[in-house]
Amino acid sequence: MKTLIVGVGALGGILAGRLSGAGYAVWLATRDAESAAKLQACGVQVTGVGGALSVAVSAVLPLEQYSETDAFELIVLATKAQAAIDCAPRLSRLLAAGGTLLPIQNGGVSQILARELGSECVLGGLSNLGGTMTALGSYEQRNAGHLLIGELAGGLSERAERVRAALGRALDVRVTPNLRGAAWSKLILNCSTTTIGAVVGATMREYITSREGRELFTRAYDEALSVALASGVHPERMLVEPVPPGWSGGSVPSAAYDAWLGEVLAAYGELKASMLQDIERRRPTEIDFINGYVVDLGRQLAVSTPVNAAIVETIQAISRGVAVPSPSHLARILGAR
Ligand SMILES: NC(=O)c1ccc[n+]([C@@H]2O[C@H](COP(=O)([O-])OP(=O)(O)OC[C@H]3O[C@@H](n4cnc5c(N)ncnc54)[C@H](OP(=O)(O)O)[C@@H]3O)[C@@H](O)[C@H]2O)c1
Secondary structure (H helix, E strand, O other): OOEEEEOOOHHHHHHHHHHHHOOOOEEEEEOOHHHHHHHHHHOEEEEEOOOOEEEOOOOEEEHHHOOHHHOEEEEEEOOOHHHHHHHHHHHHHOEEEEEEEEEOOOOOHHHHHHHHHOOOOEOEEEEOOOEEEEEOOEEEEOOOOOEEEEOOOOOOOHHHHHHHHHHOOOOOEEEOOOHHHHHHHHHHHHHHHHHHHHHHOOOHHHHOOOHHHHHHHHHHHHHHHHHHHHOOOOOOOOOOOOOOOOOOOOOOOOHHHHHHHHHHHHHHOOOOOHHHHHHHOOOOOOHHHOHHHHHHHHHHOOOOOHHHHHHHHHHHHHHHOOOOOOOOHHHHHHOOO
């Protein structure tokens, strides 16, 4: 499959390195000519889980230099969410007839792009593979995770299987008939564990010990889950069952709920929120596509999401530099109605 990877950051770089290392020819697109020249000069080095490798990359250009005549069969979109939305219309024109755009962002990006470009062009994707970029061209794979792909309309398809077989030569790629359900399960957790971590500047294990931290986790989670269910999605089990035990339109305190929360903590409690890392690096966050996506869809479906809306406002204030991550935000957010 003639494949272009757009965005050679943490995830795109690891995908590019692993695929090239397995002899799979990939074309790479960077944001600008300077990054393309740098990658061409230094190649791609991957360390960490999955083993170290170093590959030369020759087919790397700034995105604007690719054209319709390139006719890619597969474009893996590995930028952050806003850039993905901005460049996707151009990418759809770089596809061969019947070609596939595979976005792998967190949040609602796949679903937004399928609505805008048509689900015949967009295959849903998400990444449980984690990594960081230490410098352009140098990447560290942090876990043995996989890419999960599937049709956003649900069910299995021949093209999802073809993409799995192609990328699966170098990566753990799995197909699910319920990609929307899987994407929502991740999104609901991102709305609570990850974003609250960025609001307070702490891990879930740290903030959940306070009454307010625990209450905010529960309310943010319940609102996001309510929107998912109202949209007709069946959230799919990832590491933890997405619907807490005894859930009846909201979480119900019980020993079973405490045990479920313990499982969430075991899976995600020590992770430093990627959104907090974005804030610390003064980079734009993906808040509009995570809690912001839930708030927008909730509005359309008449599901109230005051806590998620207050979280969005708080992260936006932190990003503008008029607030800093702190547990002092919790009480105000919990007061949102
Ligand atoms: N990293 C992870 O462990 C991980 C795990 C799961 C999901 N995700 C999701 O995967 C997505 C990518 O994350 P990431 O950590 O890989 O982000 P990242 O390190 O910031 O990489 C994004 C890359 O896209 C490039 N880019 C921006 N605009 C572009 C354009 N128009 N054309 C070509 N390249 C462009 C950026 O270049 P510049 O730096 O020059 O702007 C950067 O190299 C996010 O949605 C994230 O939530 C990441």
